[in-house]
Amino acid sequence: MAIDTMDIEKVVKAVLEKIDKKGHSMKEETIGVQNPGKGIFSNMDMAIEAAWKAQKKFFKEYNLEDRNRIIQTIREELMENVEALARLGVDDTGMGRYEDKLVKNKLTIEKTPGVEDLKAEVYTGDSGLALIEFSPYGVIGAITPSTNPSETVICNSIGMIAAGNSVVFSPHPGAKKISMKTIEIINTAIEKAGGPENLIVTVDNPSIENAQKMMTHEKIKMIVATGGPGVVKSAMSKGKKAIGAGAGNPPALVDETADIEKAARDIIAGCSFDNNLPCIAEKEVIVVDSVADYLIFSMKKENVYHLENRENIDRLLKIVFDEKGRLNRKYVGKDAKFILNSAGIKCEKDVRAVIMEVKKDHPFVLEELMMPILPIVRVKDIEEGINLAVAVEQGNRHTAIMHSKNIDNLTRFAREVETTIFVKNAPSYAGLGYGGEGYATFTIAGPTGEGLTSTRSFARKRKCSLVGGFSIK
Template identity: 30%
Template sequence: MNAQDDLTQVDLVVTRARKAQQDYEKNGSQCRYDRAAQAAAWAIMEPSRNRHLAELAVQTTGLGNVPDKITKNHRKTLGLMRDISEAKTFGIIDENAQTGITEIARPMGVIGAVVPSTNPAATPANNIINALKCGNAIVLSPSPKGVPSCETLLRYIHSEFDKIGENPDLVQMVPGKGSKEKTQRLLEISDLIVVTGSQNNVKRAYSSGTPALAVGAGNVTVIVDETCDLNAAAQKITASKTFDNATSCSSENALVVVDAVYDDFVLALAASGGALIKDEAGVVAKLWPDGHLNRSVIAQDADEMIRALDLENQVPPDTEFLAVETEGVGPDHPLSGEKLSRVAALYRVRDFEGAVQKTAQILSHQGAGHSVGLHSTDPERAIALGVALPTCRVIVNQAHCFATGGAFNNGMPFSLSMGCGSWGGNSIDDNVHWKHFLQTTKVIREIPPVEPELEDIFGDYWQVAGQ
C-alpha cells in the first residue's frame, strides 16, 4: 500500500466514525452515553483482559512492568468512572432563571487521539471513555510499538459493544502500522485532537488547524524541607519514582533537599531503596552514551537498569532507584532533565529559599507548567511555591505520580494527560478530563435589564483619580 492509499484509509475510518457519531448524537440519551462509557471501561478493567493488555504493552514496547500496568489500568479507569458517574453530558445540563440562559450539552464530533507508547492501553481507554460519555466518536493513532495494545483494546471494547448493541465504528484506530503521515492526516480531519506524548506531536497538533488538547513536557522536581517527616517522604518518593519503571511524566526527576536534613534524608532514602550515587560523570556517560537516552535503561526494572549502568557492585542488592548527586542545571547537565528511568538527580541547597530558586532553574530548563512536589509540614510553603513557580500543580506530601493524575485521596480529576498552561505551551492548565470533550449551546432569553449607574462602577476610582 502506497502513501496515498494510507491516507485514504485514514479518511475512510474518520468518515465511518463521523457517520456513527451523528447517529449516536441524534439517537442519544444520557443512558446510552453512560452505557457505552461503562462498556469501554469494563473492556480494560475485566481482570483477565487487564492482565493481557499489561503483558502485551510491556512485551511490545519494552517499557514499564506488568504488575504496575495492571494497577494503572484498573485504578485510573475506576477513578475516571467515579468522576463521570454523576456528570450530565446529554440534553439540558443547566437552566439559570436569573440569567435567562439554558445550556445544552453538545458533542465535539470525531476525536482524534494520539497515543504514547508509555501507556498504550490506559491512556487510550481514558480518552475513549471521556469521548463516549460526551457523545463523541474517537479514532486512535498509536505509536508504532503501541499498535498491538490498541488493536487488542479495541477488540475488547467492540466485544462489549456487541453485548449492548452499540456501533463499533464509534471507537476505531488508524489502520496498519503507525506513521507520522497518517497521524498528520488524522490531526487535520478530526473535530478535536487529544495529544499525549512527544512535544513534536504536540506542536504538530497545535499547527494542524484543528482545536487541540495537548500536554507539556514533564520533569518533576520535588522539594524536601527541614520540617517534613523524612521517612514518610522517602517512602512516598520511592513508591512514585519506581512505579511502572518511571514511565509516567509525573515521576520525580529531581530531588531538592535542604542542607539541614540532607544527610538524614539520604539515610531515609537508602532505607526505602534509594541508593546515593556520587559519580555523576559515570552515570551520565552510561545514561547518555551517544547524546540520547540509553534504551537499555529507559523504563527498565531496577536490576536491568543497574546492570546497564555498570553499578552492580556499587549499590546495595535491594536498590530500587538511584539518586545521583549533582549541582548543574541546563543543556550541559542532562541529569537536570527528564530521564524516563529509575534515576533521579539529587540537589543539596542551603534552605527553603534556595530550594525554590533551584526548582525554578530546573523548570526553566525543562518541565515548566507541569508540576512540582513538596514534602513539608509548613502549610505556607506550598502556597509560596504556587505563587513563585511556573507550575500548574503543587503536590503536597504525596507520592507524586499517583497524585498528579488524580487519586482517591485528593481532588484532582483522574487523567493520564496533564495540561501545563502557557508555561508548558498548552491551551489548558488542568488535567484533561470529561469537560474538555464537551461543548454547549446556550439559549439566551430576555431578562429585566441589569444596568449600573456610572457612580456604581467608577465612584471609588473617581475618589482617587478624579473625573
C-alpha cells in the same frame, strides 16, 4: 501486449470475491478493514470516515442513558481483561513494571469520569431562561504515547464517548499491539452494550505520517495530543481546537520541616512507579542542606541503589545519553537493575531506583529521563530550593511535589511553580487520584490549560436561550 489468461483469471477472482451472493458490492466500510467490527483499519481515511458515520448515528440515536450504559460496559469489559492489558503493556513496549501497570489501568478504568461530568449551566431572569449545555465536537483525533499506552486510550475513550464523540486514535508505533488490543476490547464492550460500530477506531500501521494525516483531515474537529513537545506543538499548529498534554520534569522539593522518613518513602514510591514512566513522576529531588543527609539515609532503606562514586555516575551518564547528548530510548522505562548492569555497575538485587547526589546543572536534573534514576541536589535554604525547582521545571506547567509542614513555604512554591498538579506530602501519583482525592486521567493538559482532562474537556459549550417563558420567580 499479450495478456496471460492466468492473470485475467486472478483479476476476475479478486473482483468476484468483492461481490456477495446477491450480486451487491461489499459494504464500503469493510474494504480496507483489518479487523471488522473492532475498529482496526488499514487506511486512515477509511478509519476517519467510519468514525464520522458512527458519531452521526451515536448523536442522533443514542441518549445519555445509552451513553452511561456503554461506559459502564466498557469499564466492566476492561476490568475483566486488566491483567492481560498490564502484561501486554510491558511485553509490547518493553517498558515499565507489570504490577504498577495493573494499578494504573485499574485506576483509569475506575476513576475516569463519565457522563456525570457534563453539568449544564442555567441562567434565569425576567427575560426567561438560558442553558449552557455540553455538546460533542464530532470526531476527535487522539494521539497517544508509549509510556501509558492502554491507560491513555482508556481515559480518552471514556471521556470522549461520554461527551458524545467518536475517536480516531493514532497510537505510538512502539505501543501498537497494546493500543490496538485496548481499542478492540473497548469496541467489544460497545457492541455488547448495543452501541454503534466504529465509535473508537485506529489504523493497523500507526506512524507519524498517519498522525499528521489524521490531524489535518477535515472531519477531525478536535485534536488531543498526549506526548512530548514535538507532537504537542504540531497539534497546536493545525488551525483547529487542540488539547496539548505535554512533557514534564517534576521536581520534588524537601524543606527542613518535612517528615523526612515519610518524604523518602513517598519520593521513592512515586519516582519508581512503573519505572518512572508517568509524566507526573518525581524526576529530581531538591533538598535543603540541613536535612539532605538524613533524607538520603532514609531513602537507602527503600530498596534503592545509592551511587556514591563519581566514576559510576559518569558511567551511567554515558549510556543514558548518546554521543550527541540525546536521551537513549533503550533505557526509558527499564528496571534500575538492568540500567545499572548495562552501565557496568554490578547490581544483583531488583532495586526500585538508583539515587545519587549531583550538581544542579547535571543532565540527569535537566532532562526528563523517564527512568528510575533519581538525582538529588542539595541547596542551602528554601529560597534557593524554590528558585531551583522552578528553573528545572522549565515552565512546563506540569507537576511539582513538595514535602514540608510549613504552610508559607508550601504556598509560596505552589504559586511560583505554576504547575497543573501540585502534590503536598505524598507520592506524585496522589495527584492522579491514587492515594489522593479526585478523578484520574493520563492526559494532563498543561500547555493548553484544560488541566486534568475529563468528559467536559472533550465537549463544546453551546447556549440555548428561551425568551419570554419559564420564569416562575
